Amino acid sequence: MYGIADIDNCYVSCERVFRPDLNGKPVVVLSNNDGMIVARSNEAKALGIGDCTPYFQLASQFPNQKIAVFSSNYELYGELTGRVISIISKEAPAYFRYSIDECFMYVSPLLTHNDEARNDGKLFPLNEEDGRFLQRWGENLHKRVRREVGIPISIGLAPNKTLAKIASRLAKKFEVYKHCCVIDNDYKRTKALEWCPIENVWGIGRRYTAKLQSLGVKTALDFAKHHKDWVRQTFNNINIVRTWQELNGEDVVPNEELAKKKSICTSRSFNGMIDDYDTLRTQVANYASRCAEKLRMQKTVASIVGVFVNTNFFREDLAQYWNFQETRLITPTNSTIPIVQAASDVLKRIYRKGFQYKKAGVVVMGIFPDSPIQQDLFDTNAETIQKMRRLDEVIDRINRMNGTETIVIGTQQYTRKDGKGKADVFANAIKHDFKSKNPTTRWSDIIVLNHHAKMNQ
DNA sequence: TCTGGGGTCCTAGGACCC
DNA sequence: TCTGGGGTCCTAGGACCC
Numbered sequence: 001m002y003g004i005a006d007i008d009n010c011y012v013s014c015e016r017v018f019r020p021d022l023n024g025k026p027v028v029v030l031s032n033n034d035g036m037i038v039a040r041s042n043e044a045k046a047l048g049i050g051d052c053t054p055y056f057q058l059a060s061q062f063p064n065q066k067i068a069v070f071s072s073n074y075e076l077y078g079e080l081t082g083r084v085i086s087i088i089s090k091e092a093p094a095y096f097r098y099s100i101d102e103c104f105m106y107v108s109p110l111l112t113h114n115d116e117a118r119n120d121g122k123l124f125p126l127n128e129e130d131g132r133f134l135q136r137w138g139e140n141l142h143k144r145v146r147r148e149v150g151i152p153i154s155i156g157l158a159p160n161k162t163l164a165k166i167a168s169r170l171a172k173k174f175e176v177y178k179h180c181c182v183i184d185n186d187y188k189r190t191k192a193l194e195w196c197p198i199e200n201v202w203g204i205g206r207r208y209t210a211k212l213q214s215l216g217v218k219t220a221l222d223f224a225k226h227h228k229d230w231v232r233q234t235f236n237n238i239n240i241v242r243t244w245q246e247l248n249g250e251d252v253v254p255n256e257e258l259a260k261k262k263s264i265c266t267s268r269s270f271n272g273m274i275d276d277y278d279t280l281r282t283q284v285a286n287y288a289s290r291c292a293e294k295l296r297m298q299k300t301v302a303s304i305v306g307v308f309v310n311t312n313f314f315r316e317d318l319a320q321y322w323n324f325q326e327t328r329l330i331t332p333t334n335s336t337i338p339i340v341q342a343a344s345d346v347l348k349r350i351y352r353k354g355f356q357y358k359k360a361g362v363v364v365m366g367i368f369p370d371s372p373i374q375q376d377l378f379d380t381n382a383e384t385i386q387k388m389r390r391l392d393e394v395i396d397r398i399n400r401m402n403g404t405e406t407i408v409i410g411t412q413q414y415t416r417k418d419g420k421g422k423a424d425v426f427a428n429a430i431k432h433d434f435k436s437k438n439p440t441t442r443w444s445d446i447i448v449l450n451h452h453a454k455m456n457q
Numbered sequence: 458t459c460t461g462g463g464g465t466c467c468t469a470g471g472a473c474c475c
Numbered sequence: 476t477c478t479g480g481g482g483t484c485c486t487a488g489g490a491c492c493c
Contacts, residue, residue, distance in 0.1 A: 031461035038461070056459040072461085099464095099493040205491050237467065239491070256465085265463060272458090314460055361462090431459095 001123060001134070001157060002251075003105035004164045005088055005141065007081065008152040008172060010101035011039035014080045015070050015436055017150045018447070027068040030055050033271050033431045034071055071432035079440045083149045091141050096255065104161060104255070110137060124159040124249060125185035138171075138180025158183035161253050162246035165202040166192050166220065186249070193221035193247060203243040203253075208235070224248050260298050260367065266290040267361025271431045273312060274357045280309070281344055285411035287362040288336075288343035295334035295364060296392060303332040303366035305342040309350060312358035323350040332368055335388040336395070339364065340411055 007013060011029035016022050026047055029039040037053045047062060058067065081100055088095050092105035108123060111130045126134070138155040145153050156167025163183050170192060171181040183189050199209040201220050215234070217223045223231075224247040231244045245252045266287040274280050284307060295302055306326035311318060325346050333339065343362050395407050405414050437445035 033459090033461075035460050052460080054460045102493075203491065207490060237490075239467070261464075263464075267462065269461065312460090359461095 001107045001111065001126070001159055002161050002164045003092065003107050003138065003155055003157045004098075004161065004168050005084070005103045005105065005145075005153045005155050006168045006172070007084060007101040008154055009039055009041055010081065011070070011072065011077055012041045012044075013151045014077045015073070016041075017080060018436065018439055019068075022068050025068060026065065027070070028058070029070045029072055030434070031072060033269055034433055035269065038072065069434050071435040073436050073438065075438050075441055076436060079438075080149060080151060084145055084151060084153065087145050087148060088141070091137075091144070104164075106255075107134065107137070107157060110134070126182075131182055131184035134182045134184070135180060138182065139178050142179040153179065155180040156183075157181070158189075159249055160246045160251040162202050162243055163189065163192070163249075166196050166200075169196070169200060189249060190221065193224055194219055196220040198223055201243060201247070203239060208240060211235075220247055260300055260369070261294075262367055263363055263365045264291050264294045264302070264367070265361055265363045266294070267308070267359060268430065269359045270357070271429065275353075275355065277347075277351050277353075280351065280357060280360060281347060282411060282413040284343050284347045284360055284362060285340045285409070286413065287360065288340040289409065289412055291362050291364045292334055292336040292339045292392070293396065295339075295367070295370075296396060299370045300367045301332040301334045301370045302339070302364035303329050303368070304364065305329060305339055305346065306363040306365065307343050307346040307350065307360070308363070309347070309357050309360045311355050315356075318356055319354070321352055321355045323352075325350050326363075326365070328366075331385070332366065333385075333388075334370060335385075335392055336409060337388060337391075340409060344411065 012027045015027065015029065022041075024043065025041070026044040026049070027041040028037045028044050028049060030036065031038045034055050036055055037049060037051065037058070040049055040051070044067060047065060047067075049058070049062065049067075053061070055069075058069075077100060085095075085097055085103055088103050088105065092107060093109040094106040095103055097103050111123070111126070111133070134157050138157055142153055142155060145151060154168045154172040156164040156169070156171055157180070158164040158167045167181040167183045171177045171179050181192075183192055196219060198204055198212050198217050198219055199206075201223070204212070204223075211234075212223060217226070223244065226244070228241065228244065231241050235241070242252045268283070268287065270283070274283070288305070291302075291305075304326050306324060308322065308324035310322035311320050313320065327342050327346050329338065329342055331338075347360075399406050408414065439445045439447045
């Protein structure tokens, strides 16, 4: 049996931890550059605010509505969701974090009453006692997270991950479940599939939904009832066959232990547009530097550095251009300077004068574990590499202790307005007009309780 | 004026090997 | 008339996830 714990409206719930006055009110959280809406409270959804609505359309689409708006504050979300995961790690026998707001759990070891009751060696369907036990276990997990972090989660429990996802949707949608829904027999499985529209099934995206609907498949149950061969022939793809199997109760989707990443990308849309090479180069240097940091964090090196740029696709009135190219490093590395250098070289190749660029990014690939053997293989200058490595360590440490971008290399530029850079380089700084504070990670933002005010209330 | 930022995996087809 | 049979590796494109 698997479980999934899913944070309800994750970013909104995080913002509400320090703004309890916003409980019960419409709240939205915006993407980088305050571009579009990426999280909505239930009240905001009820108003009809769509996912991915551009922020600049919000006021005209919903006039006279009081909607609380936040820029995204990943420092806050990362820290608070980490607390949720930490509780799960204590409650669940095994777990793996799937995304910022979702965590899979493996709960079979909790089922101790079941051995004799099973007649055919199978766990599913569960006996009733185990079913009730899991229900209580999930309800308690919800309560504990709510009490200790202040964030609501929904829990789904089922014989595989695809069904657990559907169960968690039910838990979120209907109050009778008390935030935890268990699919423990075939009757419940069938009822859940019947309720679940095909586009809400994990693994069925926009394209597959369109195709399935055109073939008359409306619900997860419609899909599950088709023959396996039909699925194979219609889609010729192993993943969707696995989804079909899981809807029918098998456990076949692999458990990806979140291993080291195979590629790392850092990219941003600009606040406004950039046409000159030098400004673009400083941005690309920032992204390359960030990629190097991420590589060091997971103790890997990269052998390929790629760069992409593109113009604003929404501006049909402007000339359009996009390009991506990559270069191979002679020695795989995670050092800031060679990776920034490589990225600059690639940018030089793909930059074309006369375009208004809206976005750029750096991708590092060909990733290996950072072992000394790899580094030294064809290296003719081990001493330089050693020095570079020490330099990276020192910079990482200083930036960890004093805040990101305390030290950057010369090609980069500061992006934080509270950083140490000169005013003229902030023209393209990311827009975050409605950003909340970071009371859990910054001394300057720590909350002070006014004792007397409280006493007088 | 204004539209995010990350990732993974699968398949087909071409280049190349013997 | 008539042109093999077996591989590997790489890339682009398309699908999916949050």
